[in-house]
Amino acid sequence: MPAAFPSALLGAGRPLALRGAGHSCDGQTVANGELLITYAPDTAAPQMRDLGDGLIEVPAGMSWYGLERYLDRRNRAVLVLPNYLHMSVGGTLSVGGAGIDSVRSGMQIDHVERIQLIDGTGTSRWCSRTDHPELFRFALGGLGTVGLIERAVLRTVPSCRDTHVHRADHATLAELAEHTERIAQRDDIDIYCASLRQGRLSSTTGWRGNGLRRCRDASCTIMSDLPFVGEYHTESIAARFSDQVRLWTDYVMPAGQFAPMLGAVETLLDRAPLKDVHVMLYILIVRRSPDASSFAFAPVGTAPVSIGLGLYTWIDYEPAVISATRHVFRDLLERCCELGGRPYLYGVNDLDGSLAERLYGTDLNRLAQLRSAHQLEHVNAHLPLARAAEQI
Ligand SMILES: Cc1cc2nc3c(=O)[nH]c(=O)nc-3n(C[C@H](O)[C@H](O)[C@H](O)COP(=O)(O)OP(=O)(O)OC[C@H]3O[C@@H](n4cnc5c(N)ncnc54)[C@H](O)[C@@H]3O)c2cc1C
Incomplete structure (x- = not known):
């Protein structure tokens, strides 16, 4: 440039x-x-x-x-x-x-x-x-x-070179919501994410350090240079469906309001259009310092701890399915707004003036x-x- x-x-x-x-x-x-x-x-x-x-x-x-x-x-x-x-x-x-x-x-x-x-x-x-x-x-x-x-x-x-990574599987979305809310209340955790991917519900929790050794937790692995491991994984997800329309959105809720939002998404997963398209859910927790700036349009509001729910769909070029999916997103955005959350604006959000x-x-x-x-x-x-x- x-x-x-x-x-x-x-x-x-x-x-x-x-x-x-x-x-x-x-x-x-x-x-x-x-x-x-x-x-x-x-x-x-x-x-x-x-x-x-x-x-x-x-x-x-x-x-x-x-x-x-x-x-x-x-x-x-x-x-x-x-x-x-x-x-x-x-x-x-x-x-x-x-x-x-x-x-x-x-x-x-x-x-x-x-x-x-x-x-x-x-x-x-x-x-x-x-x-x-x-x-x-x-x-x-x-x-x-x-x-x-x-x-x-x-x-x-x-x-920090190393990360203690603990992975857990979850039987239901309700259990995952509860687990995520519990993690959101703790302030001793360095990394967290959770997902629903190809039918598997799992969460990853981690602690960073240098020269770490495996701890007693059976699921513990020590990963070095985690950022570089993670990005290859995500790149493959982005590329795998490159011939499809990617409709992605994230709703960011104040902690405490995550379960109803995840519940709203869950009720839609078994119905058209979402049951007929490739869907992935991705969950992050965002803990901000008490003196963090209040950015006008950022996905986090004033809550000290928020939980983001990414709803990612890959859809064939079928206008009716795309339009129905957008309709679902619009209803979910309303629900997010009712629960005091905000959309992440990089995604698909039909945002009108009101x-x-x-x-x-x-x-x-x-x-x-x-x-x-x-x-x-x-x-x-x-x-x-x-x-x-x-x-x-
Ligand atoms: C595979 C994949 C993984 C992702 N993972 C994450 C993630 O882990 N965390 C996360 O937060 N997001 C993630 N996202 C979403 C991502 O953050 C946004 O899409 C982000 O915008 C990507 O940066 P970009 O350079 O592609 O921005 P663009 O899509 O090019 O731009 C984003 C917006 O910013 C504007 N813009 C771009 N550059 C500038 C500039 N220099 N100054 C002012 N305005 C500008 C554009 O007009 C546009 O509105 C992911 C997206 C994909 C596809």
Whole structure:
């Protein structure tokens, strides 16, 4: 990405969609107008800068894979990694970013010190919790609706090589919900995820360290360099159904409200359309520090602990099934909203003005004002979030 290029493109005022690696759903990074693609891990790598004090400056087009390799050589790590690493740093921070480490360390955006943001006039400014704090709060998790994130300064920590991994199978979704809620109440766990995959219900709990040995738990294994093991697994899931439509969504509930949300999904799994398509469920816990910023559109609300439920479907190109699945998603989004949860906006969410207002309150109106003040009406205007803000 040549330095002058993004500013010139944003400032030109023509309809523009922003794209990282393009792994979000529902045509978010597809445009009728121009497309600005930042994902370029090879050219981004030489631009990374170690700022000292555990801070690292990363171009938006860097991949998490490249960043993790870079940090690994310095015995450092980011606090939260996504489980698939070939996504752009800028794109993931623009949706929020969560992973198995979120049970300990919250969202990826919680560990951003500052971002360089380009607005619709082509003006670039550094935003942080103290400089342009409102733009910072709207940009992280904001899907590029308040400008292009060009660089981010991230906090890092000393890396831990090993992880105690304990796997458990669960007989029913209700049992898994109970187990997940119990884990969400504990603050001594470093990694957690659970899934329903090919009929198998299982959870993974882990503790990190260096030079670990197996403990007495029969299910204990010690895994080294876990991020790199995990990403191959997820990559194979992404690629396996590449000739199908991928309708994915995640609902993020305050802890305590997870069982009813999972129950709502469970009742639909045995009925059309979900019983006829490939479905996977994926569960993460997100524990944030009490002083975490309140990002306007991030999937986590104000609850200190949240539980995310990913509902991932792969569907043949059958318009009726796709439309019926979207209908199911819309009903589930209503249920999520009733239970005090939020959608993860990288996914498929039919967000109209009134639902968006219920979810985001006055921040929706403020988004419209910020887009106008920073001349951003031509940027990512196709997104449901931007359209909902326009309707207010
Ligand atoms: C196989 C797979 C695994 C995944 N695993 C995880 C996971 O573990 N954790 C998780 O949190 N998510 C996960 N996701 C979802 C993923 O976080 C989002 O799809 C994320 O957006 C991916 O980054 P990207 O570079 O592909 O973004 P894109 O899809 O390119 O962009 C996402 C959004 O941000 C905007 N945008 C992109 N770049 C910028 C920028 N530089 N500045 C401003 N706006 C921008 C785009 O317009 C778009 O609205 C996964 C998705 C897939 C397909």
